[in-house]
Amino acid sequence: MTEVFDQEAKLRGKTIKFRKWKVKDKKKYLENIKNIPVSREALIYDCLEDKRIALDDEELKYMLIQIRMASLSDPIDYTFNCEKCNKDYEFAADLRDIVTMEGTNVGDIVSGDNVITFGNITNKDFYQDLFLSADTYDAKELVDFMLHIRSFNGNDGFTFEMLNEYISEMDAKSFEDIFEKWMNMRQRVNNVSAVVCPHCGHEEWYEFDALPGFFPPSWRIE
Numbered sequence: 001m002t003e004v005f006d007q008e009a010k011l012r013g014k015t016i017k018f019r020k021w022k023v024k025d026k027k028k029y030l031e032n033i034k035n036i037p038v039s040r041e042a043l044i045y046d047c048l049e050d051k052r053i054a055l056d057d058e059e060l061k062y063m064l065i066q067i068r069m070a071s072l073s074d075p076i077d078y079t080f081n082c083e084k085c086n087k088d089y090e091f092a093a094d095l096r097d098i099v100t101m102e103g104t105n106v107g108d109i110v111s112g113d114n115v116i117t118f119g120n121i122t123n124k125d126f127y128q129d130l131f132l133s134a135d136t137y138d139a140k141e142l143v144d145f146m147l148h149i150r151s152f153n154g155n156d157g158f159t160f161e162m163l164n165e166y167i168s169e170m171d172a173k174s175f176e177d178i179f180e181k182w183m184n185m186r187q188r189v190n191n192v193s194a195v196v197c198p199h200c201g202h203e204e205w206y207e208f209d210a211l212p213g214f215f216p217p218s219w220r221i222e
């Protein structure tokens with residue numbers, strides 16, 4: 001059966017075509033909820049026209065939100081407690097308006113004698129295996145950093161092990177400088193938005209990351 005990819009999102013300056021979730025996606029997701037690679041397939045990759053595109057963790061987060069909001073047209077309800085007047089209020093969030101991608105993964109970073117060229121990740125499975133098996137937040141950030149490196153001082157013919165070796169041998173201060181510049185440059189999800197209290201007009205900034213009600217009740221297994 002031909003699948004129709006009639007939804008669009010902007011990513012990396014391009015249009016990514018996708019389709020809404022189907023019954024089969026929900027079934028695959030619920031049956032594999034503990035298996036992260038398979039549940040990601042069900043919720044994200046299966047729905048993309050280009051299933052070979054390699055997405056990093058931030059891009060996966062962004063596409064998951066895009067597909068969720070297109071598929072389940074209901075906004076997500078949040079309950080806030082105003083920090084000024086202490087009253088509760090409801091806020092219906094359309095995450096397509098709130099969540100944006102900022103920064104870029106493509107460019108050079110120069111530090112001392114080192115020039116490192118960064119680009120989008122290219123190997124979906126390799127990235128995912130290393131990222132998921134890294135057991136701390138810092139280890140995940142390092143995997144993510146390394147797999148975005150396209151060339152190191154003009155050398156682009158390295159393996160992951162060779163790159164690991166180069167980085168291990170780097171001057172610690174120089175590495176920290178490059179890593180910090182990368183963290184400032186890199187493309188990431190911006191999910192911080194202003195919310196205004198309807199009782200007193202007080203504005204608060206909120207990070208929409210916990211996603212209560214992201215899936216409707218029938219999608220939950222408990």
Ligand SMILES: [Zn+2]
Nearest residue numbers: 082085197200
């Ligand atoms: Zn208030």
